[in-house]
Amino acid sequence: MLALTIYLSFAGALLLALFPRAWGRASRVFALAVALSGLAVAVAGFIEAGTQGTVSVADVAWIPAMGIHYTLAADGISRVLVLLTGLAAVAGILFSWNIGDKDGDRANEFFAFFLALIGGVYGVFLSVDLFLLFVFYEIAIVPKYFLIAIWGSTRREYGAMKLALYSFAGSAMVLIGLLAAYAAAGSHTMNLHELAQYNFPISFQMWAFPLVFTGFAILAGMWPFHTWAPTGHVAAPTAASMLLAGVVMKLGAYGCLRVAMTLFPHGLDPWGFSFLGIGSWRTVFALFAAIGIVYGAAVALVQNDFKFVIGYSSVSHMGLVLLGLLTLTQIGLDGAVLQMFSHGILAGLLFATVGRIVYERTHTRDLGALSKLQLGKAMPFAAWLFVIAGMASMGLPGFSGFVAEVQVLIGAWQAFPWFAVVAGIGIVVGVAYTWRAMQRAFFSDAPMAAADGVPVPEYEPVTWAEKAGVLLLAATSLLIGLYPRLLLDVISPAVQALPHALLTGGRP
Amino acid sequence: MNAMNYGELFTITLPETILEVVSLLILVVDLGWLRKRSQSVRMATANVLAVLGCALATVWLLAHPQAASFGGDALVATPIVAAAQIGILLLTALVLLLSVKAEFSRNPGEFAAIVLLGTTGMMLVAAARDLLVIFVALELLSLSLYVLTAFAKSSAQSAEAALKYYLFGGMSAAFMLFGFSYLYGLTGTTSLTGIAGALAAQSVSPLLIVALVLVAAGLGFKIAAVPFHLWAPDTYQGAPAPVAALIASGSKVASFAVLIALTGGLIAAPNYLQSSTWVVLLVWMAAGSIVLGNLAALVQTSVRRLLAYSAIAHAGYMLLGIAAHSSQSGSAVLYYALTYALTTVGAFGVIAIVERSAGSDRLDAFAGLSRRNPLLAATMLLFLLSLAGIPPLVGFWAKFNLFAAVLRAPGVGHWGLALVAIALAASAVSLYYYLQVLKRVYVAKPAQTAPMQVSPVELAVLLAIAIAVALLGIFPTALSGWIPLG
Numbered sequence: 001m002l003a004l005t006i007y008l009s010f011a012g013a014l015l016l017a018l019f020p021r022a023w024g025r026a027s028r029v030f031a032l033a034v035a036l037s038g039l040a041v042a043v044a045g046f047i048e049a050g051t052q053g054t055v056s057v058a059d060v061a062w063i064p065a066m067g068i069h070y071t072l073a074a075d076g077i078s079r080v081l082v083l084l085t086g087l088a089a090v091a092g093i094l095f096s097w098n099i100g101d102k103d104g105d106r107a108n109e110f111f112a113f114f115l116a117l118i119g120g121v122y123g124v125f126l127s128v129d130l131f132l133l134f135v136f137y138e139i140a141i142v143p144k145y146f147l148i149a150i151w152g153s154t155r156r157e158y159g160a161m162k163l164a165l166y167s168f169a170g171s172a173m174v175l176i177g178l179l180a181a182y183a184a185a186g187s188h189t190m191n192l193h194e195l196a197q198y199n200f201p202i203s204f205q206m207w208a209f210p211l212v213f214t215g216f217a218i219l220a221g222m223w224p225f226h227t228w229a230p231t232g233h234v235a236a237p238t239a240a241s242m243l244l245a246g247v248v249m250k251l252g253a254y255g256c257l258r259v260a261m262t263l264f265p266h267g268l269d270p271w272g273f274s275f276l277g278i279g280s281w282r283t284v285f286a287l288f289a290a291i292g293i294v295y296g297a298a299v300a301l302v303q304n305d306f307k308f309v310i311g312y313s314s315v316s317h318m319g320l321v322l323l324g325l326l327t328l329t330q331i332g333l334d335g336a337v338l339q340m341f342s343h344g345i346l347a348g349l350l351f352a353t354v355g356r357i358v359y360e361r362t363h364t365r366d367l368g369a370l371s372k373l374q375l376g377k378a379m380p381f382a383a384w385l386f387v388i389a390g391m392a393s394m395g396l397p398g399f400s401g402f403v404a405e406v407q408v409l410i411g412a413w414q415a416f417p418w419f420a421v422v423a424g425i426g427i428v429v430g431v432a433y434t435w436r437a438m439q440r441a442f443f444s445d446a447p448m449a450a451a452d453g454v455p456v457p458e459y460e461p462v463t464w465a466e467k468a469g470v471l472l473l474a475a476t477s478l479l480i481g482l483y484p485r486l487l488l489d490v491i492s493p494a495v496q497a498l499p500h501a502l503l504t505g506g507r508p
Numbered sequence: 509m510n511a512m513n514y515g516e517l518f519t520i521t522l523p524e525t526i527l528e529v530v531s532l533l534i535l536v537v538d539l540g541w542l543r544k545r546s547q548s549v550r551m552a553t554a555n556v557l558a559v560l561g562c563a564l565a566t567v568w569l570l571a572h573p574q575a576a577s578f579g580g581d582a583l584v585a586t587p588i589v590a591a592a593q594i595g596i597l598l599l600t601a602l603v604l605l606l607s608v609k610a611e612f613s614r615n616p617g618e619f620a621a622i623v624l625l626g627t628t629g630m631m632l633v634a635a636a637r638d639l640l641v642i643f644v645a646l647e648l649l650s651l652s653l654y655v656l657t658a659f660a661k662s663s664a665q666s667a668e669a670a671l672k673y674y675l676f677g678g679m680s681a682a683f684m685l686f687g688f689s690y691l692y693g694l695t696g697t698t699s700l701t702g703i704a705g706a707l708a709a710q711s712v713s714p715l716l717i718v719a720l721v722l723v724a725a726g727l728g729f730k731i732a733a734v735p736f737h738l739w740a741p742d743t744y745q746g747a748p749a750p751v752a753a754l755i756a757s758g759s760k761v762a763s764f765a766v767l768i769a770l771t772g773g774l775i776a777a778p779n780y781l782q783s784s785t786w787v788v789l790l791v792w793m794a795a796g797s798i799v800l801g802n803l804a805a806l807v808q809t810s811v812r813r814l815l816a817y818s819a820i821a822h823a824g825y826m827l828l829g830i831a832a833h834s835s836q837s838g839s840a841v842l843y844y845a846l847t848y849a850l851t852t853v854g855a856f857g858v859i860a861i862v863e864r865s866a867g868s869d870r871l872d873a874f875a876g877l878s879r880r881n882p883l884l885a886a887t888m889l890l891f892l893l894s895l896a897g898i899p900p901l902v903g904f905w906a907k908f909n910l911f912a913a914v915l916r917a918p919g920v921g922h923w924g925l926a927l928v929a930i931a932l933a934a935s936a937v938s939l940y941y942y943l944q945v946l947k948r949v950y951v952a953k954p955a956q957t958a959p960m961q962v963s964p965v966e967l968a969v970l971l972a973i974a975i976a977v978a979l980l981g982i983f984p985t986a987l988s989g990w991i992p993l994g
Contacts, residue, residue, distance in 0.1 A: 017886070021882075062985075063984055063985055063993065064985070065985070065988060065992070065993040066909070066912065066993060109878075131908070134899070135899035135900055135904070138898055138899045138904070139898075139899060139900065141898070142893060142898055145943060146950055146951075149947060149950070149951045150950060150951050157947065157951065161940070161943065161947075164939060164943060165936065165939065165940060168936040168939045169933070169936045171936075172932040172933055172935065172936040175908075175932055176925075176928065176929045176932050179908075179911050179912055179915055179928060180915065180925060182912060182915075182916075183912065183915035183916045186916075
């Protein structure tokens with residue numbers, strides 16, 4: 001049943017591409033209907049599967065001569081991320097409800113690219129066959145380019161091209177690893193589980209693992225390959241930023257776990273020697289993740305563009321995901337997957353506040369300019385929304401971020417105590433940059449730019465679509481924060497079912 | 509050579525004969541009856557007749573299972589050769605259909621007739637397994653293409669392109685013939701199977717290396733591989749669009765078909781040194797083409813030149829498959845060549861339409877195409893993304909199949925993984941220049957907003973190609989009856 005999410009999205013995209021250009025409003029209604037039905041399928045699939053292990057979705061021979069099958073299946077991790085994709089898709093469309101008002105908006109194309117991207121993302125999360133996974137992974141790259149280059153803002157062509165080239169370079173690295181694995185295994189199969197059964201020689205895993213892991217981690221925004229992320233986020237239209245941070249970066253982290261770590265678990269083993277205290281790829285990447293957490297947070301602390309603050313905070317939060325994955329402990333991996341979900345929701349909420357609710361009304365994202373507008377009074381809805389989203393994002397108990405970050409930190413403490421300390425510092429800096437952005441954008445004491453006596457400017461009221469999107473995302477984060485077992489009960493068995501070599505890997 | 513069996517010869521070459529007869533018929537019809545008619549009627553009639561000729565030859569090939577060979581294997585008719593030939597006929601027919609509206613020539617009959625002669629050459633090249641037949645067929649193909657390149661008589665660019673093409677081509681043909689003569693001198697036979705047998709029995713000699721280098725120069729010219737690629741950008745830019753499409757499609761398929769056969773002949777022998785000389789040549793040509801083609805394409809402002817450099821890069825990818833010389837990699841190369849050619853024909857079709865409207869093939873001429881003609885823009889999107897190797901289009905699948913075959917080929921040493929890695933990294937780079945075109949098509953604001961006029965035939969052909977590019981990517985097994993996979 002979950003396969004319907006893919007078909008619905010692609011069929012919707014194809015139909016939208018054929019819509020007449022004048023049907024702006026009809027396009028967005030149609031797109032919302034498609035996204036809602038996708039979400040409904042994702043929720044239904046999530047509930048139906050309950051806490052079961054892997055649910056098989058589809059299995060058809062596709063290219064028998066090469067052993068490539070159209071195999072879809074969903075374990076707990078996939079189902080959680082499919083759910084996230086459905087939520088992000090609906091919220092993204094709700095927050096692009098202004099596209100289609102004008103004739104020149106090319107609304108049908110916008111939503112066609114949007115749904116094509118969503119379809120690719122659903123596909124990646126559900127694929128078991130690696131060829132299929134890669135196909136969906138690349139399908140998701142191209143629409144991003146057009147979404148940003150056509151409908152974006154600040155330096156959009158630069159940001160879009162940078163993002164596309166980084167993604168494509170990463171996927172080329174992944175493809176080299178997959179082709180080499182396919183050739184080395186010698187058998188005619190691309191099925192993840194069958195390939196994982198094949199014991200690749202340690203020497204092979206030692207180069208294939210870092211190659212594939214880095215290829216995927218580029219898209220997850222791993223330091224030092226993260227630079228596409230802030231520029232891409234800033235250039236993108238709100239809905240595309242939400243998708244980028246919300247689900248596309250999760251594709252990278254998911255690929256790291258599902259492909260690189262599952263296929264080549266011994267790539268995480270110690271090298272047998274150590275250099276400056278670094279003795280395995282696992283430590284190398286954990287170090288990168290830890291640096292990313294602090295670096296992203298520190299850079300966010302000094303940004304003046306509101307969207308750059310959120311963009312760098314994504315780098316920081318994705319660092320936590322990667323660190324959680326590399327702990328190779330049950331609790332760390334649980335936390336990493338939960339953090340993927342949580343960050344997907346919260347990044348969406350933050351980008352919606354900054355890019356849509358504030359920017360569409362004030363037409364500036366400069367914190368200095370915003371501080372003169374007294375937005376706390378002029379736009380109380382946006383101000384309180386940012387307070388809530390910011391608190392959730394900095395890890396306030398009661399929201400989803402807290403549960404995820406605590407688990408990652410505990411896992412990291414067991415695996416690499418020093419990196420846990422570094423990550424902890426990053427989280428503290430996270431409080432600081434959120435606080436600073438909140439204070440400067442909404443609750444500044446700076447005098448109004450205009451002379452006293454001028455009334456507080458009237459901004460357009462918040463629309464129903466914005467309220468609905470906010471409600472959807474904030475309620476989800478709160479729900480998961482208050483009752484995390486809703487997701488953890490599904491994630492944990494899936495983490496336990498990961499290859500044994502992975503959960504013991506890297507330790508002598 | 510064995511004794512001639514003319515009946516057999518007639519059966520094997522009947523498709524080629526059909527093309528010859530039709531090309532003469534076109535001349536008679538065009539010059540005999542239609543001289544007084546308008547230019548467009550003459551062009552349409554000549555092209556439609558030529559397409560019918562291609563269709564007839566295709567039907568004959570489809571109806572007759574191939575398992576024959578003629579005269580000591582001078583010409584063979586195996587299923588895989590038939591696949592290449594049908595592909596060539598189909599590509600020619602598409603090019604002819606796309607040029608129904610073309611206005612570059614005042615001699616439509618001659619144009620269509622020479623296209624068919626060139627196609628005959630391509631089909632013979634694909635089937636030839638004898639040095640002399642290979643050479644004669646390649647010359648028939650090349651001479652037709654030289655003439656066609658110069659066909660836009662009012663355009664100085666066309667003449668310049670033809671002259672460059674001819675001078676390079678003549679020289680490389682001389683090199684190749686010289687190399688063939690050495691091969692004959694070393695082995696005493698012109699048949700590829702005979703050569704394979706004779707080479708297996710002797711040690712590697714300097715003369716053989718010279719011969720191989722010369723042959724590589726000749727064929728490297730035909731496929732535009734570095735360092736024999738210099739003619740390609742100018743010819744692609746100056747030739748009339750349908751002719752450029754033909755050079756980039758059918759001619760490439762034929763040349764790669766003969767390269768597969770020749771490689772099979774040269775290194776069928778289990779003689780490591782001999783095979784290594786040829787493989788080393790191919791690998792260096794491949795690496796050079798991949799790197800130089802992709803890098804040079806980055807800075808082009810003319811879309812035709814961009815496609816020329818991308819063609820050089822694609823020739824590099826295919827050369828990797830040739831160098832791997834397993835039976836899988838051979839069919840993977842053929843699959844790649846056919847699907848690449850199909851996509852390129854489509855891309856040149858779009859370029860021709862844009863040129864007719866904007867008067868140039870510069871990147872800026874494509875600005876805002878998606879607003880001026882969304883369907884045309886969508887087909888260009890599919891063609892270029894397929895060339896860049898983005899799934900689910902056929903270009904991705906062809907690349908995957910090719911590189912998997914290269915890595916799995918038993919004769920591939922450690923160069924295999926390194927070069928596949930270079931090729932994949934380079935194809936990541938290639939996305940940049942394809943996106944440069946697509947950025948103009950989808951993002952840039954058009955200089956003029958009037959809808960771009962496309963004739964129904966052109967649009968139908970382009971849509972058919974685009975749908976084929978998408979469907980073949982989603983169902984790659986559709987062609988496996990013709991070209992075995994994996």
